[in-house]
Amino acid sequence: MHHALHIKNGIVIDPKNGVKAEKMDIFVKDGKIVEESEVKGEDVKVIDASNKLVVAGGVDMHAHIAGSKINTGRTMRPEEMRVVRNIANKFRAAVGRVLLTSPAIGYEYAKMGYTSSFEAAQPPIGALHTHEELDAIPMIDKAALPVFGNWHFVFKYVEAKDIEKLKTFIAWALERTKGFGVKVVNPGGVEAWMYGGNVKSLDDQVPSFNVTPREIITSLIKAVEELKLNHSVHIHCNRLGVPGNYETTIETIKLAGGFSNDARQVLHVTHVQFNAYAGDSWRTVSSGAEEIAKTVNSMDNVTIDMGQPIFGHATAMTGDAPFQFTLHRLTGARWSNKDSEVEGGAGIVPLVYLPKNPVHALQWAIGLELGLLIDSDKVVLTTDYPNGGPFTEYPYIMAMLMSKKMREGELEKVSPYVQKASNLPAIDTEKALEEVIHMTRSLPARILGLPQKGHLGVGADADIAIYNLNPLEIDTSNDFEKVYKAFKTAEYTIKSGRILVKNGELVDEHWGKTYWVDATGKVDMEAIKPDLEDYFKYYSVELQNYGVEERWLKKPERIVI
């Protein structure tokens, strides 16, 4: 096997390094991008990329790809598994419509030129399960974000205003779950659900704890910033899926105001589409995207991702258990729920986005509004897979953001309700190819705090996608079908210097790394030991048996803070 590559004559777009569609050669050795001189005298495989687009591999910073939620979804929905994507041969059998099996997840990302994906909600006590599934996904690098916002330990330390102990607890939890960063889902609201309720504002008190969502969020931001974790607090806001929730979202975004970090945002607000509704009922609902966009654009320390719905099948699965129940009541669809010890909960409900349904069409429009109205340096492209639909339709979103003409065509097919309830029809913005590349590569990598990802500079991981698209010639406004097709299947996907996909076909299998962040060196772990020992009486497992050891993982990559 060649361990060096020379990607010749490609047209490179590499936003992080300021490369805007330049004809350039890229050299790869031992899984990294290197200078030309480094491959001299090596057995180099040359890839002719003439007239083709060469970019870094895609980075999905928020998807639900592993763990008890997606797996319950699979069990609940065998009808999702009847699409056969690969018959067992050199590669594994792969099936799934929107919900995919683990092998299918890896294969589909690779075929699309994506090389990393982050599981965005890991129930802490279920961490081992999440990691087993991550280890069953071939091709890509991955990581998981454990969920903190309804964990009793967090409530207790926030209640006591003890940021030191909160920091220690975060470090402990990341180490035990082999997690990457701090995810927060409907802080306080899931605890309220244990009593059949929810929280309705940032200042509602959490039942039986003297804390509010506002205090939980700000304390977690403070702790994460003092720990200097790679990734900021990553929040699924309160009041998701409720008309009028955009105001809560804006209030939440503003909580980042008092904090700063030179390298990245201090708050990432996820799948904002689901939290961007104005109006006071489903009958009067309209888009709150413009107000949210104004707020995000006015701040220099907040980023978001879209959570774009794709028309067709989807499965709602979140740690926001009360929302999932509301959705079940609204649609009458199947409902799974999982209350989890003293850590929070989750729910799963199948759904389908119909273009002629006024609310679904509005959701679709809001996602796009966010993508178009927010600075390309602050908004990442996601579907919140599988909540908004498949990740395999990222190319559709990319093409839509770059072409008003495409959007006009699509607008004709959807409910006319969007004409009055959203601003999408009036938006002329067409993102440039570099911007969309940034929104799918360099930006998510920066937000996650992964300097070796999302770009093609010397020293970066050799995760590279080559697409059959010449950026010097393509008219992205008019040739949107070509753009869509090109991004759908990569000509080449190269992961850690290995060619995994050629002409859209899998050619090699690779097992990526699982990143986790070790901040235990920054805190005094002894400080919370008595608390852990005491409060674990409310667990149904022993403290000593809680968590995941590194040696149980296939390819762990520890990042020491």
Place this chain on the structure above:
Amino acid sequence: MAEENIVCTFCGSVCDDGQFDTEKFKSKKLCKLGSSKFSKKERIKAPMIDGKEVSYEEAIEKAAEILVNAKKPLLYGWASTVNEAIRLGVILTEKVRGVYDQCASVCHAPGTLAVIEEGLPGGSLGAVKNRADVVIFWGSNPMEAHPRHGMRYSISAKGLLIKDRKQRKVIVVDVRPTKTAKLADEFVQIKPGYDYPIISALRAIISGNADAVPDEVGGVSKEKLVELAETMKNAKYGVIFYGLGVTQSRGRDRNIENAVKLIQLLNRHTRWIIWPMRGHYNVVGAGEVPAWEAGYQYAIDFSRGYPRFSPAEFSAVEVLKRRDCDAALIIASDPVAHFPRTAVKHLKSISVIQIDPFPNMTTLVANVVIPSAVAGLEAEGTAYRMDGIPLRVKKIVETNYWSDEQILEKLLEKVEELKR
């Protein structure tokens, strides 16, 4: 030396607070069922081909030949081994284009069908211990089948909101007074096969249609049903733990579906969850692993090179009854003892490979017998408690036996070699 916090690998309670004295070879804190597993037991001495002792390598080679030469092998069992072995088993089944099925297909599968119809509104056992003020065991009898379940999670367990046994109301619904019923605050005896109408009656009462309920349903008076419905509505956090009494009696998956609808309804008033009392310690893993690897929990046919799910066709009993397999690998299970006669008859007529630490009836019909290490005692790995909570079971004593994982890894390697 005493090992602390060992994880019991017998029943679905997967108690993780056991102790084990390696010198005396004796466990502490486990129940009778658990401590019997963690004691010296009769073992299969060595790998065998047609009754003759051979090396592991020889037995595995022979097993690989049988699987590769079969048109459609059945790979069955899995509920009493660890996820690492199960995963290799699913990949192996895919490779040899066979049928994967696991013990759930003869016990809790109706529960899975109900999940497909209505979902599973549930919670972890820790949520029950902390919050549940009403606990109903419906057709389940933990005092016999999961002896420490009550103490650790559900009956006398103390938690965040439930500080005392008196704060929790325990109700048993069953066709006979069980051992668990004796501990309950209330026992509701029902006529066999009347689970469905009784659940329907409760749904009617709770949704305000008590008029539609006759004076007696399935041996329970209307008065009693109204009282039960009130208890349920007034609970702060209730749970139904159902067992084989519901899944294996008339109505089967429809019973569970109806019960799930009852839970959906109750959540409009207060909080309720429902959960199956799964039997073997890792029967949950035997369904979860194939779900992520192949999309389904059991009864999976790979004969076309991709997974297909059809319980009525591809469950082990059906495949055997139809004589639709020409070889079988049986792991950690004893179908000869438990399957219907026609199924066993076919099993006896085909080549059978057995992987198991302990001899059982299936050993007597197996052509290739491969003894394995006992997970939790001699081998480590991941298991899912009945509520899906993952726990790592431990290796606490040395052994010369290969683990299921090692055996399957080698077997898969051999199969790949032969297929090349």
